[in-house]
Amino acid sequence: MGIYHQWLNIIPLNEQDRLRKLYKYDILNTPPEDAFDKIAKLAMELFEAAGAFISFVDKETVFLKSDTTGHFERFTDRADSLCSWAILQDSAMVINDIEKASEILEDPMGLKVLGVGFYAAAPLLTPDGYKIGALCVSHPEPKYPSDKQIEMLQSLASIVMDELKFRLATRNAVRVQTDLMNVAVHDLKNPLTSIKLYAQLIQREAKENKSTQAMTERIIKSSDFILSSLNDLLNLSQIEDGEMKLKIEPCTIDLLLKDLLSDFEIIANQKKQRVIFENTIHRPVAGDKVRLREIFENLLSNASKYAYADTTINLIAKEVDDRALIEIRDQGQGLSEQDMKKLFKKFARLSSVPTGKEGSNGLGLSIVKTLVELHSGKIWAESEGKEKGASFFIALPLAVL
Numbered sequence: 001m002g003i004y005h006q007w008l009n010i011i012p013l014n015e016q017d018r019l020r021k022l023y024k025y026d027i028l029n030t031p032p033e034d035a036f037d038k039i040a041k042l043a044m045e046l047f048e049a050a051g052a053f054i055s056f057v058d059k060e061t062v063f064l065k066s067d068t069t070g071h072f073e074r075f076t077d078r079a080d081s082l083c084s085w086a087i088l089q090d091s092a093m094v095i096n097d098i099e100k101a102s103e104i105l106e107d108p109m110g111l112k113v114l115g116v117g118f119y120a121a122a123p124l125l126t127p128d129g130y131k132i133g134a135l136c137v138s139h140p141e142p143k144y145p146s147d148k149q150i151e152m153l154q155s156l157a158s159i160v161m162d163e164l165k166f167r168l169a170t171r172n173a174v175r176v177q178t179d180l181m182n183v184a185v186h187d188l189k190n191p192l193t194s195i196k197l198y199a200q201l202i203q204r205e206a207k208e209n210k211s212t213q214a215m216t217e218r219i220i221k222s223s224d225f226i227l228s229s230l231n232d233l234l235n236l237s238q239i240e241d242g243e244m245k246l247k248i249e250p251c252t253i254d255l256l257l258k259d260l261l262s263d264f265e266i267i268a269n270q271k272k273q274r275v276i277f278e279n280t281i282h283r284p285v286a287g288d289k290v291r292l293r294e295i296f297e298n299l300l301s302n303a304s305k306y307a308y309a310d311t312t313i314n315l316i317a318k319e320v321d322d323r324a325l326i327e328i329r330d331q332g333q334g335l336s337e338q339d340m341k342k343l344f345k346k347f348a349r350l351s352s353v354p355t356g357k358e359g360s361n362g363l364g365l366s367i368v369k370t371l372v373e374l375h376s377g378k379i380w381a382e383s384e385g386k387e388k389g390a391s392f393f394i395a396l397p398l399a400v401l
Contacts, residue, residue, distance in 0.1 A: 021126050029374060047149060093134075286376075319398070
């Protein structure tokens with residue numbers, strides 16, 4: 001169906017070439033970035049509008065790279081987005097009063113009800129003339145911007161393209177270094193795995209020798225920590241290089257979490273921690289099974305790492321506002337106000353310390369946040385303060401069946 005009249009064609013004549021240019025920038029399904037958010041905010045302030053957006057038009061969907069309102073899904077059907085019409089225009093597109101846009105819209109009042117009374121968009125133009133998206137502003141009431149404002153909107157759109165070109169050039173420049181690092185990481189993982197296996201064999205053979213048992217246990221723990229850090233580095237390099245692609249499919253959250261818990265309970269039992277799992281989600285979530293497991297594995301590991309022995313970890317999954325909400329709650333050291341400000345930042349050091357002398361590289365939560373955002377989800381933490389435990393929440397979209 002869509003928002004346009006059925007007889008209108010919203011597909012450009014150069015669609016195939018346009019899509020090839022779009023894909024060259026590797027911008028689709030990437031997490032929010034500060035540089036783009038700042039440009040969108042400038043556009044919003046310039047028009048004194050309620051919202052501003054940076055969107056990229058793919059084959060069937062429109063990807064929302066930046067959203068100053070934080071209210072919209074990151075993907076919209078192409079037929080339901082005004083951005084699809086914006087990329088057909090030779091210059092900036094302005095709809096002063098959405099109610100008077102009946103020449104292109106099937107139901108202008110439908111958009112008005114959704115809070116779009118005014119809309120303006122400047123196409124994002126590649127150096128060779130292809131329109132891959134738009135910088136847009138909207139407002140609930142009609143607006144009549146000046147020519148100067150429209151000109152500045154187009155200038156901001158060109159700055160978006162400058163940022164895209166800079167981003168692409170930077171990524172190409174570091175790709176060789178990243179490839180070398182990945183090779184080195186893979187080369188290190190193989191001997192580390194062997195070291196761990198040999199330590200486990202020695203441990204089995206020296207059952208009666210307590211000092212040997214203790215030393216091999218330390219070797220195994222150190223190997224696990226280094227392997228975990230190397231995996232985090234690989235994930236980080238993939239994310240920063242834009243190479244991490246998700247395989248989104250319907251995932252049964254109950255099966256995913258139960259499978260994870262069957263492995264995790266071995267770790268929890270070492271500290272005499274209990275894991276209580278409650279699930280009332282019956283619809284599948286839309287996600288990449290491997291990456292979702294990484295997300296929950298990291299958060300559960302943190303809950304165990306920073307909680308005390310003989311405490312309870314609660315894993316609660318439920319549906320809230322048509323989304324899956326998963327909470328990991330511990331009875332650990334809690335989070336201070338300073339901790340809350342540093343959460344999810346790379347190499348952040350928090351006030352809590354592992355209660356079982358486990359290691360931490362400061363990358364886990366930043367990677368988790370990026371993986372959640374790649375799933376069009378949100379993550380946050382809550383704590384009443386130090387020594388009062390903490391809860392981490394993840395909201396994920398449910399699959400459309």
